[in-house]
Amino acid sequence: MTPRLPPKLLYGGDYNPEQWPESVWLEDVRLMRAAGVNIVSLGIFSWARLQPSEKRFDFGWLDRVMDLLAKNGISVCLATATASPPPWLTRKYPGVLPVTADGVTLQVGSRQQYSPSSPVYKKFAAALVRKLAQRYRRHSALASWHINNEYACHLPECHNADSTRAFRAWLRAKYRTLAALNDAWGTAFWSQAYGDWAEIFTPRRAPYHCNPTQCLDFKRFTSDAFLALYRMEAAILRAATPAIPLTTNFMGFFKPLDYRAWAPEIDYVAWDSYPDPVDEAAARHAGAVGHDLMRSLKPGRPFVLMEQAPSAVNWRSVNLPKRPGIMRLQSLQTVARGGDGVMFFQWRASKAGAEKFHSGLLPHVPPKQSRVFAEVTALGAELKKLTPVAGSLVRNRVAIAFDWHAWWAVELESKPGRIDYAAWAQSLHRWFYQKNIGVDFVHPGAELAGYDLVVAPALYLLTKQAAANLTAFTARGGTLLATYFSGIVDEHEHIVLGGYPALLRQALGLWVEEWAPYPDGRTNGVRLGGRKFTCDHWCDLLHLEGAKPLATYTGDFFAGRPAVTRHRHGRGTAYYLGTRLDAAGLDALLLRVTKTAGVKAPLRAPAGVEITRRDAKRGQFLFALNHTGRPARISLGKYRGTNLLTGRSTARTLTLAPLDAAVIQLKR
Numbered sequence: 111m112t113p114r115l116p117p118k119l120l121y122g123g124d125y126n127p128e129q130w131p132e133s134v135w136l137e138d139v140r141l142m143r144a145a146g147v148n149i150v151s152l153g154i155f156s157w158a159r160l161q162p163s164e165k166r167f168d169f170g171w172l173d174r175v176m177d178l179l180a181k182n183g184i185s186v187c188l189a190t191a192t193a194s195p196p197p198w199l200t201r202k203y204p205g206v207l208p209v210t211a212d213g214v215t216l217q218v219g220s221r222q223q224y225s226p227s228s229p230v231y232k233k234f235a236a237a238l239v240r241k242l243a244q245r246y247r248r249h250s251a252l253a254s255w256h257i258n259n260e261y262a263c264h265l266p267e268c269h270n271a272d273s274t275r276a277f278r279a280w281l282r283a284k285y286r287t288l289a290a291l292n293d294a295w296g297t298a299f300w301s302q303a304y305g306d307w308a309e310i311f312t313p314r315r316a317p318y319h320c321n322p323t324q325c326l327d328f329k330r331f332t333s334d335a336f337l338a339l340y341r342m343e344a345a346i347l348r349a350a351t352p353a354i355p356l357t358t359n360f361m362g363f364f365k366p367l368d369y370r371a372w373a374p375e376i377d378y379v380a381w382d383s384y385p386d387p388v389d390e391a392a393a394r395h396a397g398a399v400g401h402d403l404m405r406s407l408k409p410g411r412p413f414v415l416m417e418q419a420p421s422a423v424n425w426r427s428v429n430l431p432k433r434p435g436i437m438r439l440q441s442l443q444t445v446a447r448g449g450d451g452v453m454f455f456q457w458r459a460s461k462a463g464a465e466k467f468h469s470g471l472l473p474h475v476p477p478k479q480s481r482v483f484a485e486v487t488a489l490g491a492e493l494k495k496l497t498p499v500a501g502s503l504v505r506n507r508v509a510i511a512f513d514w515h516a517w518w519a520v521e522l523e524s525k526p527g528r529i530d531y532a533a534w535a536q537s538l539h540r541w542f543y544q545k546n547i548g549v550d551f552v553h554p555g556a557e558l559a560g561y562d563l564v565v566a567p568a569l570y571l572l573t574k575q576a577a578a579n580l581t582a583f584t585a586r587g588g589t590l591l592a593t594y595f596s597g598i599v600d601e602h603e604h605i606v607l608g609g610y611p612a613l614l615r616q617a618l619g620l621w622v623e624e625w626a627p628y629p630d631g632r633t634n635g636v637r638l639g640g641r642k643f644t645c646d647h648w649c650d651l652l653h654l655e656g657a658k659p660l661a662t663y664t665g666d667f668f669a670g671r672p673a674v675t676r677h678r679h680g681r682g683t684a685y686y687l688g689t690r691l692d693a694a695g696l697d698a699l700l701l702r703v704t705k706t707a708g709v710k711a712p713l714r715a716p717a718g719v720e721i722t723r724r725d726a727k728r729g730q731f732l733f734a735l736n737h738t739g740r741p742a743r744i745s746l747g748k749y750r751g752t753n754l755l756t757g758r759s760t761a762r763t764l765t766l767a768p769l770d771a772a773v774i775q776l777k778r
């Protein structure tokens with residue numbers, strides 16, 4: 111059995127008591143209790159304090175904080191403190207420092223200054239984790255381990271000597287022979303053939319385009335190298351505390367790490383979400399799509415929002431605060447989309463250091479006079495009322511096929527046009543979000559039996575197995591919507607010949623002869639269902655072999671040729687979108703696609719009102735969030751129950767004030 115978190119909604123944030131005199135700690139816990147805080151992430155950047163020199167450890171202060179928190183009923187998500195090595199370590203062992211593709215060594219004085227492949231870093235990190243595990247394994251405050259912090263956040267790759275050695279070892283394990291590597295990397299091109307493993311380097315700055323398969327393998331290697339660090343710490347903690355859940359904080363659509371490979375190793379997904387408050391509509395979608403991606407990594411288990419900002423951050427050039435009500439609504443959105451924890455960076459706003467202008471739950475001003483702290487306290491009380499929701503799950507019938515390897519590959523250099531893979535997936539997700547149709551993100555090769563509709567945006571790199579999986583899904587009765595530049599290369603980034611997208615030809619009933627990627631600002635038109643829409647970015651030139659045209663281009667040398675198609679395959683239907691449609695065109699198409707698939711929202715709601723459902727054996731919960739500045743009236747249809755936030759039974763119509771929300775526990 112995978113260890114679990116306590117069955118409640120977690121509320122709290124990063125707690126950095128080492129930045130404050132001990133006299134402040136008492137006030138901290140008093141205010142935490144007043145705010146309803148029930149958990150803190152402790153010690154994330156404490157390495158230098160815990161180990162002031164190579165041979166000296168100091169756990170006394172941490173013992174006192176742990177005891178104080180336990181005494182006050184506050185749980186601890188205890189960090190392993192390995193995210194920022196202390197200065198003495200890299201002074202004595204400078205080889206630990208990471209190096210960029212340009213050969214620049216990243217120095218001490220910030221954080222994350224270690225190579226993921228450094229044996230010295232690993233040795234010291236493991237020793238620290240062992241000590242922490244031994245010391246706190248039986249502590250009553252310990253509820254979870256927080257391994258490292260945001261792996262690879264500031265350091266997406268490293269090219270130092272340790273990384274070079276480790277990359278070679280990774281390649282040897284993968285390819286066994288240089289002949290296999292030369293073949294996979296296509297080194298017959300540009301005289302790149304390798305005759306010795308020692309000739310191979312990480313893809314450092316070179317005169318011109320780097321070998322794409324080398325670059326792709328380096329991304330895989332880097333994700334694996336960080337995962338190996340996580341595994342090393344996890345093994346130590348697992349052995350010492352088998353019943354305590356382990357996690358590390360993910361970062362949503364974070365390209366350097368293939369979180370899908372990480373997900374089986376963590377006990378629950380935790381992630382950090384920092385949408386820019388400048389554009390509230392964009393921020394609420396960014397939150398939603400991030401939650402959906404993160405939740406999907408571990409279906410069957412609620413996730414925890416490990417960090418969000420109570421108000422402003424400090425790291426954009428201009429940092430707008432969240433206006434009143436937004437932090438609450440974003441927190442409720444987290445729960446609405448499957449979160450069992452709402453946590454923040456950080457508890458008390460720092461007085462010194464690079465993050466002193468980052469908002470905290472407890473700002474610099476006296477708490478009694480703080481608008482933010484008042485909202486924090488109110489939210490703590492509300493989350494307590496939502497305790498029955500904990501453990502319930504979000505279940506969806508629509509999935510977006512999303513794969514980190516496809517992401518890495520499609521964004522390598524020297525492509526026909528520029529595709530922002532995550533943005534394209536997110537823009538398709540946005541349509542479903544606005545319609546309140548729930549979406550999961552899945553690997554294209556994953557079990558798809560639970561879904562009626564799978565959307566595959568620019569699935570450029572596609573394995574035989576994944577292509578067969580999507581084809582079988584369609585044949586069995588599913589609805590597939592694939593878009594341009596899907597199924598072009600195999601796992602080595604070699605073109606699959608035989609007419610693009612060779613492996614999906616059968617399902618889609620078409621092949622692509624050429625494409626016309628457009629520069630920004632250039633457009634074409636399509637005629638779809640008797641209406642005209644604009645399209646841009648990319649135009650595929652299709653040949654149909656069974657598919658029926660739904661839309662045709664109105665301009666360019668391929669005017670009159672199909673742009674969007676529909677194909678009956680087995681018992682299902684495969685749609686193909688060969689271009690990027692404007693909002694109205696996409697709406698027309700997706701209305702049709704979702705009708706074919708038979709998927710719809712739980713109920714109709716005015717624009718800007720977010721509706722979701724969470725289900726458990728013991729009950730079902732309907733969430734309604736009014737993101738607009740106007741009161742919203744929602745006809746609840748068959749849904750009746752009690753609004754957990756007000757304690758009142760619902761009527762046929764629910765009226766929500768601007769930025770207000772309801773969480774309705776449904777009648778059985």
Ligand code: GAL
Binds near residue numbers: 259260263384465
């Ligand atoms: C996160 C990080 C925190 C803090 C926060 C500020 O990326 O994990 O330690 O720096 O950002 O927004």
